């Protein structure tokens with residue numbers, strides 16, 4: 098293990114982090130230190146069984162734990178969880194994690210970013226989406242410090258294509274066998290990223306620091322509207338897919354995870370919050386506007402083809418590889434745990 102470069106992965110047990118841990122381990126060039134609150138979770142145990150992966154118990158919102166985590170590592174891949182720690186803490190710990198990494202002499206820092214919706218939408222407050230903007234602000238700050246001593250790279254994702262299985266993008270099967278996506282999506286293209294390709298992009302960043310240093314790599318598998326999602330579904334499965342556009346008001350009542358949820362919905366509803374916390378409804382109203390109006394459809398697909406030649410090329414290819422049938426499956430660890438705690 099001595100000649101392997103050690104990478105700290107924060108958020109490694111999550112939907113986005115798991116393929117990263119797997120790709121780093123499989124490469125044979127890196128070892129992984131994975132920060133988790135719960136080393137006994139199924140996800141943590143599965144990853145710890147991979148070659149050259151060790152677990153470190155700790156929390157991303159503890160400076161003491163961050164110091165322990167960053168000590169002695171070559172690189173870091175950092176996905177903070179806004180759905181747990183909230184927008185304000187995500188900004189604070191996003192900055193602190195970066196500063197602590199610099200203190201410990203980390204050589205390459207990859208930040209799992211999302212589009213800074215408010216900035217990309219021209220500072221119009223109706224696009225202020227807390228969980229996007231928290232990461233976007235931190236991403237901008239990280240790149241602003243330049244590339245001497247520590248290389249920094251942003252891996253900027255949009256909504257996971259895999260959310261067609263879980264959470265916001267799951268269609269409802271109707272009695273006549275058709276599948277309906279009822280949501281407030283406009284007709285813009287949404288940059289969906291297949292989680293299966295996240296590991297390769299992350300590995301490419303660590304393997305190619307001369308190209309990835311200072312880079313904001315906006316990734317997507319395909320940029321598609323909701324009408325195209327429904328059409329693709331019909332073509333692939335032979336079942337009728339329909340996008341039914343409804344008003345935000347009509348949608349929010351049905352979609353809210355639980356009454357009065359906040360944007361950090363993964364934490365109990367009765368935990369005190371101050372006025373900086375957006376409600377789930379406010380947060381995801383902006384989220385639908387930003388993505389479905391096509392404001393994030395800015396990915397350079399030709400560049401992605403070059404750095405990952407065997408990437409999943411399209412939504413259609415993804416649906417075929419997955420044998421996607423419109424029925425739900427668990428993707429997000431947080432959502433899985435919320436459902437478990439809520440009971441049947």
Ligand SMILES: NC(=O)c1ccc[n+]([C@@H]2O[C@H](COP(=O)([O-])OP(=O)(O)OC[C@H]3O[C@@H](n4cnc5c(N)ncnc54)[C@H](OP(=O)(O)O)[C@@H]3O)[C@@H](O)[C@H]2O)c1
Nearest residue numbers: 108110111112113133134156157178179256257429430431
């Ligand atoms: N859903 C999407 O389409 C999408 C798209 C792009 C970006 N994102 C962003 O991805 C983030 C969530 O990651 P995910 O999608 O991988 O979700 P996930 O599957 O629910 O996983 C959540 C991850 O966050 C970790 N975590 C949460 N609180 C932590 C804490 N206090 N200390 C240490 N680790 C903590 C969990 O680790 P342990 O439980 O093991 O501690 C787990 O690895 C969010 O910020 C979200 O905005 C989501």
